[in-house]
Amino acid sequence: MIELFSDTGMAEIERFVDADTLFAFDLDGTLAPIVDDPTAIELPGPVLRSLTTLSRLAVTAVITGRSRNDALAKLGFQPRYLVGNHGMEGLPGVARPQQELQGQVAGWHQQLNRLLAPQILSGTIFEQKGCSLSLHYRHASDPRLVHAGLLAAIEHLEPTPRRVGGKFVENLLPQGAPHKGDALLQLMAHSGCSKALFVGDDETDEDVFRLHDPRIFSICVGTERTSAADFHLRDQADMARTLEHLINLIRSL
Numbered sequence: 261m262i263e264l265f266s267d268t269g270m271a272e273i274e275r276f277v278d279a280d281t282l283f284a285f286d287l288d289g290t291l292a293p294i295v296d297d298p299t300a301i302e303l304p305g306p307v308l309r310s311l312t313t314l315s316r317l318a319v320t321a322v323i324t325g326r327s328r329n330d331a332l333a334k335l336g337f338q339p340r341y342l343v344g345n346h347g348m349e350g351l352p353g354v355a356r357p358q359q360e361l362q363g364q365v366a367g368w369h370q371q372l373n374r375l376l377a378p379q380i381l382s383g384t385i386f387e388q389k390g391c392s393l394s395l396h397y398r399h400a401s402d403p404r405l406v407h408a409g410l411l412a413a414i415e416h417l418e419p420t421p422r423r424v425g426g427k428f429v430e431n432l433l434p435q436g437a438p439h440k441g442d443a444l445l446q447l448m449a450h451s452g453c454s455k456a457l458f459v460g461d462d463e464t465d466e467d468v469f470r471l472h473d474p475r476i477f478s479i480c481v482g483t484e485r486t487s488a489a490d491f492h493l494r495d496q497a498d499m500a501r502t503l504e505h506l507i508n509l510i511r512s513l
């Protein structure tokens with residue numbers, strides 16, 4: 261990965277961005293810093309101001325693991341597109357998640373209640389998001405133990421979910437449902453944008469990075485994880501600077 265704010269990174273982004281570029285972002289850990297209480301996330305002032313400006317100048321999208329309603333309440337600005345549930349919710353042209361998917365997710369929740377030992381269960385916060393289920397263990401007294409217990413139980417779930425790990429979270433998604441990479445391609449097709457720039461920080465964002473699509477400029481926030489992205493920011497604090505730079509690039513077109 262190349263650091264975005266290096267000579268090479270700056271030259272590449274300048275060469276890439278044009279009037280046909282869609283700008284898409286993950287939310288937690290990307291636009292907003294991760295905080296202890298996930299319900300308390302907030303976009304820093306400079307990020308919010310720049311996103312509001314960027315959304316007037318270009319097509320913007322937020323693609324998040326949160327449900328759409330939850331994300332809408334946290335954002336404070338209106339992107340052209342807001343896709344929730346890791347790519348499954350709010351895609352234009354795609355029917356609302358079917359009851360069958362939601363039934364699958366509710367079924368996993370019930371099975372986990374039976375499968376998990378009391379000390380694992382008590383260290384886990386279940387977040388049922390309609391068509392996906394997130395298991396948070398950030399606040400467990402022994403997160404490693406709880407994580408191991410969760411992984412063992414997930415093996416027994418039926419039907420087998422697609423499991424995507426994150427920071428102190430395991431996300432369970434229905435097999436074959438659209439992921440963030442599918443969602444971004446769909447948004448490009450829907451908006452008529454021939455290119456996209458995507459910034460994300462987490463395992464679910466790798467579904468975009470792994471496309472290795474030359475039409476997508478991929479940026480990973482942070483360097484502690486191995487990532488298939490081409491470029492990286494040092495940390496989330498560089499996000500405001502990135503947005504400012506994008507606005508300057510668009511204005512100079």
Ligand SMILES: [Mg+2]
Binds near residue numbers: 289
């Ligand atoms: Mg994230």
